Amino acid sequence: MQSSILKEKLFINGEWIETEGTHQVFNKYTGELFSEIALADEKIVDQVINAAVTAHKEINFPVEQRYEVLMRAADLLKQNQTALAETIAIEGGKPISDANVEVTRSVSTLQVAAEEAKKLTGEIIPNYNAPGRFLYTVKKPVGVVAAITPFNFPLNLVVHKVGPALAAGNPIIIKPASDTATTTVKLCELLEEAGVPKGYVQCVVGSGRTVGEQLLNDERIVHYTFTGSPAIGKHIQQTIGLRKATLELGSNSATIVHHDTDVEKAAKKIARMANVNAGQVCISVQRVFIHDSIKEAFLDTLVREVAQLKVGDPLNKDTNVGPMISEKEARRIESWIDEAVSAGAVVLTGGKREGSVVQPAVLTNVKKGMKIVDEEAFAPIVSVSSYDTIEEAVALVNDSKYGLQAGIYTSDLKLSYQIPYLLEVGGVIINDTSSFRADQMPYGGVKESGNGKEGPAYAIQELVETVTVVVNLEE
Missing domain, CATH: 3.40.309.10 (Aldehyde Dehydrogenase; Chain A, domain 2)
Structure with a gap:
């Protein structure tokens, strides 16, 4: 059991960096200080987006490597189950038995995402009315993804966004809930150990009013995946305009x-x-x-x-x-x-x-x-x-x-x-x-519960672009 205060850095472009400010995370049951995490500012967020854009353009991340990274990450989560579950229990207030279930689910989510990466195939389009043309589709990554995640599942709901993004070949920027951000930092450590390419996973901690707004207003980010309140979900959709978002919002189930x-x-x-x-x-x-x-x-x-x-x-x-x-x-x-x-x-x-x-x-x-x-x-x-x-x-x-x-x-x-x-x-x-x-099932709601679907196979389809290819065979 950890007895001293954890000092956590931010994972930026493959490196761990300190910043001038820190966010304090507390034990939700005792009220004691648990960790201090580096806070991102405007300059750092811009560096993060630049790194993600560069990674998308310049670093090849083929399907077989995506699969290997995700499977290694799943294995590392399993090896670190006890420490991860304790972190979730301390900073999230979740009973340790349920925290262990969350880690186990996260392992499975990464494994499913890895398998789905191998299924990203296009299709041949039947051609009935254009003689001499061969039609087919290919799937390619959409680009930089931003994930804004909640406190209640600080590992599995982050994995539900990171896994599909990487499986689809996209760099992802994670803005976790500040109150449970230690878990996300630990996940980034394991993803680094698993061999994720530089710039493909980054983590920024800060308030929605600063870090969140900067992420929303930067048009280099092409897709947002968010779990949280309907009010914030609506704000995200209004701010990003025609750019896409997957929104998993509230419910009174x-x-x-x-x-x-x-x-x-x-x-x-x-x-x-x-x-x-x-x-x-x-x-x-x-x-x-x-x-x-x-x-x-x-x-x-x-x-x-x-x-x-x-x-x-x-x-x-x-x-x-x-x-x-x-x-x-x-x-x-x-x-x-x-x-x-x-x-x-x-x-x-x-x-x-x-x-x-x-x-x-x-x-x-x-x-x-x-x-x-x-x-x-x-x-x-x-x-x-x-x-x-x-x-x-x-x-x-x-x-x-x-x-x-x-x-x-x-x-x-x-x-x-x-x-x-x-x-x-x-x-x-x-x-x-x-x-x-x-x-692994499709998960998402209607009305003010949001739009889009989570579940690796379904989330991946929202994180790839389907490109139609037409070949003129008569030339």
Whole structure:
């Protein structure tokens, strides 16, 4: 276990550099200083973009090398699993068991990206009406990519952007969430060791108002990949104009529990998945819609299971729920709960705050107009409402400005086939919660949940240019 304060540099054009300013990263549970990371300024950001442009133009990075670098990086992540998981737990407040899962997922994400690099092929186009012409396509890298990443998965969500960018042959500039940037720096160390070419991966730490804005306003960057709030996502799209962006934004994800399912099994799973990483997951179960006939039995089990979750030090292997990312965020959700209660909601368990730790909460009697229903809570909280017909349940799920993922528990085969066409979301999870994600699957939402798809195979297609080639065979 690390006992002294880490001093981290920035990875710029294949070198590790110090800067005049530093950003302090704290242990989210104890409040102790954990690391100090060099801060980028305007001059450094310009150097980073110059290096990325030069790398794209002058350094050959063939498919076989991309594959080897990504596979070596995956192996190095696996070898450094313990240290990486501890870093995630300390600076992100994520329970160590979940942090270990994140590292394991990141290894898999890099491996999948490596394999997808070998599948980047063009196609022959059938030619029916232009005699003497041979038509085909080739795929080439789009150019410099900028990734702006969140705090809640400081390794895997960075890897979900770095892996596809490198697999497609693009240089990438990472601007991680400052509160969990130590993990990203550690990832860059391993990518350097894996042999990533100079200028193909760089990391800049700084505020969105300075570093972020400079990245957005530089037209040499051709693609942006962002995970975060709808407000920032909209700002990115408005700022970059016709340049492309993949935006994975917020959600108040819902799960339906129909009358024909195993109520206890569903309640136990929802109790856990609503509180993973203290609910700070884009697809965390936030709204549950339960059939009237099983509401009482469902709530009995849900409340019991949530109340039994172990809350505390994320480095304790028995902890289920750690602190939120900051006391400010914990105070926010505390105020949302108070607001809901004053409007008629009932707290069945939890909801109390101590510092940045919030006891997992279950609420009923909720309604539209309450922030815990309408907005993305991003906290250890779940609200439960009931319905009479499946049509009513679908309408309740769709009555949202978001549309990332939704879950449904049912044994009705016909309903299972129909429901993906009825729900206004990017992913439908049958007989599991909205929180399920396999890293190789297409992942992205509709409405204010964003645009574009993550998942290596799908992200790569947004990071290559399809060039049509026409050969005149008669000349």
